[in-house]
Amino acid sequence: SITGACRAxxxxxxxxxxxxxxxxxxxxxxxxxxIHVYNKTGVGKVGDKILLAIKGEKxxxxxxxxxxxxxxxxxxxxxxxxxxxxxxxxxxxxxIKTPIPYTLRRREGEFSKVLAIARNFV
Amino acid sequence: xxxxxxxxxxxxxxxxxxxxxxxxxKEERRFLSPEFIPPRGRTDPxxxxxxxxxxxxxxxxxxxxEFYVGHVLAVTTADPYASDKSKRFVGICIQRGGKGxxxxxxxxxxxxxxGVEICYELYSPRIQAIEVLKLEKRLDENxxxxxxxxxxxxxxxxxxxxxxxxxxxxxxxxxxxxxxxxKPWSKRWERPKYNIKGIKFELPEHxxxxxxxxxxxxxxxxxxxxxxxxxxxxxxxxxxxxELEK
Numbered sequence: 001s002i003t004g005a006c007r008a009x010x011x012x013x014x015x016x017x018x019x020x021x022x023x024x025x026x027x028x029x030x031x032x033x034x035i036h037v038y039n040k041t042g043v044g045k046v047g048d049k050i051l052l053a054i055k056g057e058k059x060x061x062x063x064x065x066x067x068x069x070x071x072x073x074x075x076x077x078x079x080x081x082x083x084x085x086x087x088x089x090x091x092x093x094x095x096i097k098t099p100i101p102y103t104l105r106r107r108e109g110e111f112s113k114v115l116a117i118a119r120n121f122v
Numbered sequence: 123x124x125x126x127x128x129x130x131x132x133x134x135x136x137x138x139x140x141x142x143x144x145x146x147x148k149e150e151r152r153f154l155s156p157e158f159i160p161p162r163g164r165t166d167p168x169x170x171x172x173x174x175x176x177x178x179x180x181x182x183x184x185x186x187x188e189f190y191v192g193h194v195l196a197v198t199t200a201d202p203y204a205s206d207k208s209k210r211f212v213g214i215c216i217q218r219g220g221k222g223x224x225x226x227x228x229x230x231x232x233x234x235x236x237g238v239e240i241c242y243e244l245y246s247p248r249i250q251a252i253e254v255l256k257l258e259k260r261l262d263e264n265x266x267x268x269x270x271x272x273x274x275x276x277x278x279x280x281x282x283x284x285x286x287x288x289x290x291x292x293x294x295x296x297x298x299x300x301x302x303x304x305k306p307w308s309k310r311w312e313r314p315k316y317n318i319k320g321i322k323f324e325l326p327e328h329x330x331x332x333x334x335x336x337x338x339x340x341x342x343x344x345x346x347x348x349x350x351x352x353x354x355x356x357x358x359x360x361x362x363x364x365e366l367e368k
Binding site for chain 1 (some may be wrong): 135156196199201203204209211226233234236237238241242247248269291
């Protein structure tokens with residue numbers, strides 16, 4: 001990702017789309033950026049939903065990992081990872097190669113479909 | 123056996139048994155984990171004494187092996203959300219921090235082109251096993267610069283087999299000079315404040331000279347910053363050996 005000392009995800013953070021959807025993987029002259037975080041505070045952590053601007057379109061996404069160090073025993077990734085999602089919660093892509101933290105399994109009800117397409121867990 | 127001459131073979135005395143006194147050899151090398159040494163401050167030493175008792179209790183139940191920064195470890199932790207309730211992570215130890223029961227170490231690995239770091243607490247009851255896969259010290263005590271180094275230096279196979287250890291005495295020092303990604307880095311590692319010897323700086327000469335402007339050569343002679351831990355270590359070592367023998 002392009003942002004340097006970025007921490008957790010907020011408005012205007014550049015983000016890396018991690019699934020194999022066409023929207024996420026086709027190159028564009030601007031990186032995908034967060035426009036809004038669906039949270040009381042404007043800061044998004046793992047498991048929060050955000051609005052992305054990709055290729056001139058608005059799309060919802062789920063945060064799967066960020067550069068900010070969380071509590072001990074939770075993984076810290078080297079890039080802000082995101083999975084594209086519909087309004088209903090269905091992921092757009094079909095596979096997620098990059099590792100995903102186990103803490104997402106706590107909310108099995110909302111993210112069951114995203115967890116189903118994930119391959120590696122950390 | 124019958125030799126070609128027909129005469130009985132020459133008597134060869136059996137080889138003399140070589141007695142290796144392992145007990146004395148083990149006593150010579152002692153490793154005191156850095157989290158036992160109390161930090162410099164005005165807190166009551168009773169607090170550290172109580173913490174040390176708890177740490178020793180935990181060590182009796184669960185074996186925490188000796189390891190330094192630069193070792194490759196595999197840690198199995200208990201997790202309610204994982205399949206089989208436990209998860210295993212392999213990585214190189216970048217940093218050891220904290221004192222007392224809150225001592226932590228950070229393991230780093232690159233999985234599927236994504237760098238992952240996990241900070242584990244040494245004395246957490248969630249940890250089920252710590253295995254040392256590869257024993258080697260590096261030139262620095264803090265390997266945070268691996269984040270800005272090429273990913274090949276942080277990749278370790280998850281199914282790596284433990285490298286067998288030859289001597290019970292020395293831990294080999296890996297004098298690897300790591301190559302970095304192009305600048306900008308997360309910290310300016312060329313500055314003398316970090317005192318890093320394990321990077322192969324490919325920066326031009328004038329930049330290296332400009333970085334030396336921030337050097338503070340008076341710091342090593344500053345007497346107020348001295349913290350002599352040899353006597354404290356002796357006391358703690360005596361305490362430890364007494365408690366562990368019980």
